[in-house]
Amino acid sequence: MSENTYTPPKVWSWDKENGGEWASLNRPDSGSRFEQSLPVGEHPFQLYSLATPNGVKATVMFEELLAAGVAGAEYDAHLIKIQDADQFSSGFVDINPNSKIPALVDKSGTNNVNVFESGAILLHLAEKFGRFIPSSPNDKAACLSWLFWQVGSGPYLGGGFGHFYAYAPEKFEYPIDRFTMETKRQLDVLDKHLANNDYMAGKEYTIADIAIWPWYGALVLGELYDAAEFLDVESYTHLVAWAEKIAQRPAVKRGKIVNKTWGDESQQVHERHSKTDFDNIKF
Ligand SMILES: N[C@@H](CCC(=O)N[C@@H](CS)C(=O)NCC(=O)O)C(=O)O
Numbered sequence: 001m002s003e004n005t006y007t008p009p010k011v012w013s014w015d016k017e018n019g020g021e022w023a024s025l026n027r028p029d030s031g032s033r034f035e036q037s038l039p040v041g042e043h044p045f046q047l048y049s050l051a052t053p054n055g056v057k058a059t060v061m062f063e064e065l066l067a068a069g070v071a072g073a074e075y076d077a078h079l080i081k082i083q084d085a086d087q088f089s090s091g092f093v094d095i096n097p098n099s100k101i102p103a104l105v106d107k108s109g110t111n112n113v114n115v116f117e118s119g120a121i122l123l124h125l126a127e128k129f130g131r132f133i134p135s136s137p138n139d140k141a142a143c144l145s146w147l148f149w150q151v152g153s154g155p156y157l158g159g160g161f162g163h164f165y166a167y168a169p170e171k172f173e174y175p176i177d178r179f180t181m182e183t184k185r186q187l188d189v190l191d192k193h194l195a196n197n198d199y200m201a202g203k204e205y206t207i208a209d210i211a212i213w214p215w216y217g218a219l220v221l222g223e224l225y226d227a228a229e230f231l232d233v234e235s236y237t238h239l240v241a242w243a244e245k246i247a248q249r250p251a252v253k254r255g256k257i258v259n260k261t262w263g264d265e266s267q268q269v270h271e272r273h274s275k276t277d278f279d280n281i282k283f
Contacts, residue, residue, distance in 0.1 A: 004170075004172065038089070045074070045076070048092060048103045049079075051258060057210055060210050079270050095116060143201035146211075160179035161227070162225045187236050190216055199242070221244070267281065
């Protein structure tokens with residue numbers, strides 16, 4: 001047994017930060033922490049987000065819709081700095097009581113519609129515009145199955161593997177083993193599926209790909225958690241080929257840098273209010 005075992009008390013109480021990146025944000029309760037309204041731009045869709053994998057799903061979807069000629073999908077992408085606790089403003093919590101990016105206000109109809117959860121945002125937009133969701137029942141079922149697979153599986157990769165491998169202040173074998181095992185199992189699921197399918201739902205690129213790529217695509221392309229070697233991502237050849245193919249899409253290249261505030265400064269668009277916001281970017 002490790003020396004670092006922990007005997008839980010009868011009733012847990014929050015008396016200290018647990019350390020590590022993001023720890024100062026965490027509290028065991030929900031709700032707004034300060035009064036502040038959100039900025040509102042001129043477009044029908046107001047997105048409040050950051051270019052983490054969950055945020056990238058939404059911005060890639062908007063850029064794909066616009067690239068497909070859906071003029072009604074014009075959007076303002078406002079920056080929510082989660083490190084600075086912007087997600088706890090009263091304005092943000094009014095849209096998303098769960099205080100996580102991305103959050104969307106759809107102002108295109110008579111009444112504003114609030115949407116939170118990245119999977120729900122993808123589905124809302126896909127159904128609204130009839131794009132990136134198959135019309136045949138079989139393919140649609142496949143698309144939704146993989147969309148919800150991502151929503152359910154992603155936290156094992158992010159909150160499990162990513163947290164204990166990359167963010168935890170101390171590295172412990174038990175959680176790293178546990179979540180590495182699960183992450184590799186998930187990578188194998190995707191790899192085997194993509195051995196026989198061009199895209200997640202078959203022949204068509206859909207919201208299932210848009211949901212999965214920012215997490216598992218980024219991971220196997222070495223852009224997440226600096227874990228490519230540790231996970232031996234090169235062995236998932238079909239998954240890597242799919243990830244590389246999607247990375248070449250112009251809308252994906254644009255979407256992944258919207259609301260981005262870290263990394264190469266020449267590849268950051270802090271806020272997106274117009275397609276001209278990409279004019280100075282060399283893709
Ligand atoms: N299930 C949610 C997860 C969203 C999520 O975890 N967002 C993170 C960034 S990737 C966040 O806003 N974290 C801020 C916090 O936890 O306070 C979704 O898919 O939209």
